[in-house]
Every structure is written in structure tokens, then in C-alpha cells.
Amino acid sequence: MAQEEAGSLPEVLARVGAAHGIPDLAQKLHFYDRWAPDYDQDVATLQYCAPRLAVDCLTQAFPGPPHSALILDVACGTGLVAAELQARGFLQLHGVDGSPEMLKQARARGLYQRLSLCTLGQEPLPSPEGTFDAVLIVGALSDGQVPCSAIPELLRVTKPGGLVCLTTRTNSSNLQYKEALEATLDSLEQAGAWECLVALPVDRWELATSELEVVPGTSAKDGFISGIIYLYRKQKATQVEENMKPEPPWNMQCTVVSEQGPKAKAKSKRLLRPKPCPGQLPDPNSEPRDPSDRSGAGPHSISSSIKGS
Numbered sequence: 001m002a003q004e005e006a007g008s009l010p011e012v013l014a015r016v017g018a019a020h021g022i023p024d025l026a027q028k029l030h031f032y033d034r035w036a037p038d039y040d041q042d043v044a045t046l047q048y049c050a051p052r053l054a055v056d057c058l059t060q061a062f063p064g065p066p067h068s069a070l071i072l073d074v075a076c077g078t079g080l081v082a083a084e085l086q087a088r089g090f091l092q093l094h095g096v097d098g099s100p101e102m103l104k105q106a107r108a109r110g111l112y113q114r115l116s117l118c119t120l121g122q123e124p125l126p127s128p129e130g131t132f133d134a135v136l137i138v139g140a141l142s143d144g145q146v147p148c149s150a151i152p153e154l155l156r157v158t159k160p161g162g163l164v165c166l167t168t169r170t171n172s173s174n175l176q177y178k179e180a181l182e183a184t185l186d187s188l189e190q191a192g193a194w195e196c197l198v199a200l201p202v203d204r205w206e207l208a209t210s211e212l213e214v215v216p217g218t219s220a221k222d223g224f225i226s227g228i229i230y231l232y233r234k235q236k237a238t239q240v241e242e243n244m245k246p247e248p249p250w251n252m253q254c255t256v257v258s259e260q261g262p263k264a265k266a267k268s269k270r271l272l273r274p275k276p277c278p279g280q281l282p283d284p285n286s287e288p289r290d291p292s293d294r295s296g297a298g299p300h301s302i303s304s305s306i307k308g309s
């Protein structure tokens with residue numbers, strides 16, 4: 001992407017809005033290849049805070065010293081998540097992404113010990129089972145990017161008792177994907193593969209690229225779209241039901257489960273309020289709400305619960 005195109009908000013909104021509309025994975029990865037040199041500057045213009053909020057969430061629940069933990073950043077892009085991890089003392093970082101040019105930017109950041117080209121949903125992660133203390137996937141769970149069928153693969157490479165942090169947007173065009181994602185997350189929890197520690201709705205995820213995405217009466221405010229962060233802990237003795245075994249994960253379909261999933265089980269033990277993004281004011285009306293409500297809609301600004309930490 002030409003350097004002179006980068007910069008102004010209308011240009012960024014047009015470019016990112018067009019990307020959201022690409023349904024095909026190969027085309028999307030090609031778009032990321034071209035966007036890579038301008039990505040960091042553009043998402044800063046959009047006030048995109050997912051990397052910081054996700055890493056905050058992980059850090060608050062992480063049980064041990066960060067410097068000795070091995071972390072996998074899935075769909076790492078240019079490495080914004082790695083920068084946040086390093087700032088909190090996580091130093092052993094691996095990354096994977098499906099875009100060679102995004103990986104090139106990540107490599108230039110110099111924070112990852114290992115970076116691999118890997119297309120989630122089409123091939124397995126290049127790591128043995130139970131390798132990582134924590135796995136994050138930030139900004140890549142949506143239509144045309146990482147399919148829900150790749151979720152068991154994240155779980156496979158996580159150590160027993162390790163943490164998996166995932167994010168998705170909750171704006172109107174992503175609600176169908178979010179529903180399928182939550183069905184997958186819930187299925188794995190019902191199968192005893194992991195337990196949900198946090199479901200954290202975030203009002204100001206990034207600036208909306210279209211007014212249609214800011215639905216009146218939802219949690220999106222001031223031209224922002226909303227998002228949500230999930231944190232799961234892999235069970236120590238994994239008892240994955242036969243139909244949920246991640247083999248082969250890239251062929252799995254999303255599984256719809258009953259409404260009696262872990263959403264209903266999540267009980268508030270303590271509250272987490274991430275700091276607002278730079279330039280954003282905390283919402284004084286923010287109240288904790290039922291962590292089982294993962295709609296991302298409602299009157300409250302940012303709330304969540306962590307259980308068992």
C-alpha cells in the first residue's frame with residue numbers, strides 16, 4: 001500500500017471498511033500483505049486497543065512469573081500484541097500469521113524468538129501438543145479470517161492448566177460469527193476441555209468504519225464499535241469428548257450447543273476494569289454486569305469477571 005495513502009482518518013476508515021467486507025480468506029491475507037507497512041499507523045488512528053486490553057486480561061489472571069512463560073501469539077500481524085506482552089515482562093514469544101508481509105513487520109520488531117507462516121483453518125499450528133503456557137488470538141476471529149474450526153487447535157498447543165485469550169468484535173456485521181464462536185467455546189467447555197475465566201465486553205474497541213456499525217441502543221458509543229475478550233483455562237486433565245477431539249482441527253465445523261453452557265455458570269469473583277485507551281475517558285457510569293451476558297450490548301461501559309484466579 002502506497003505510503004501517501006496512509007494517515008488521515010477518512011482514508012483509514014475507507015481502507016479498513018473495505019477490508020471488513022472481504023469474505024474470502026486468500027483475498028483477506030493478500031489485503032494484509034499490502035496493508036502491512038501502514039497497519040500500525042492506521043490502527044493507531046482507529047484507536048484500536050484490543051492488544052493492550054487482551055494482554056491486560058491475560059496478565060491479571062496469569063499464575064506464574066511472566067519471564068519464564070512461553071507464549072504463542074496467533075495471527076500476530078505486525079506484533080502489537082508482542083509489544084504489550086514484553087512491556088508486562090513476557091519475554092518468550094512465538095508468533096504465527098498467514099500473511100508473509102505482516103510477519104516481516106513482526107520480525108522487524110525483534111520481539112519474537114520464532115515466527116512461522118501458518119494459515120489457521122487450513123493447516124495445524126506448527127507446535128506439538130501442550131507447548132505453551134498461554135495462547136492469544138487478537139483481532140483475527142471474524143468472517144473471512146480465522147474460522148471457529150481452528151479454536152481446538154489453539155487448545156491443543158496450550159499446556160494443561162494454561163490460558164487461552166481470544167477476542168472478537170461485537171458490531172452488527174460480526175454478530176453471526178460471534179454467535180458461532182461462542183457455540184464453539186461453550187462446546188469445548190461442556191466437553192471438559194477448558195473453563196471460562198473471563199468474558200469481558202469492551203465498548204470502545206476501535207472506531208467504526210461505517211455509521212451502520214454503530215447500532216443505537218447497543219454498547220457502541222461515540223462512533224466506536226464494541227468487542228469482547230474471553231479468557232479460558234485449559235483443564236489440567238483434559239477430558240475432551242470424542243466429537244470435540246481436535247483431529248483434524250482445520251476440518252472441524254462449528255458445533256451448536258444447548259443454551260445451558262458455561263455462560264450460565266460464570267460467577268463473579270472479582271471485577272476487572274481495563275484502563276481506557278489513550279485519548280479515551282473512562283465511563284463514569286460503568287457498572288459491573290453479569291459476566292454471563294456476552295452480548296456486548298447494554299448500558300455499561302467495560303466490565304467482566306475473573307473466576308478462580
Ligand SMILES: C[S@@+](CC[C@H](N)C(=O)[O-])C[C@H]1O[C@@H](n2cnc3c(N)ncnc32)[C@H](O)[C@@H]1O
Pocket residue numbers: 025029032050051074075076077078079080081096097098099102118119120121137138139140144145146147
Ligand atoms: C487485524 S490483524 C490483527 C493482528 C494483531 N493480532 C493485532 O491485534 O494487531 C489480523 C491478522 O490475522 C491474520 N490472519 C487472518 N486470518 C488468518 C488465518 N486464517 N490464518 C493466519 N492468520 C490469519 C492476518 O494476516 C492479520 O495479520
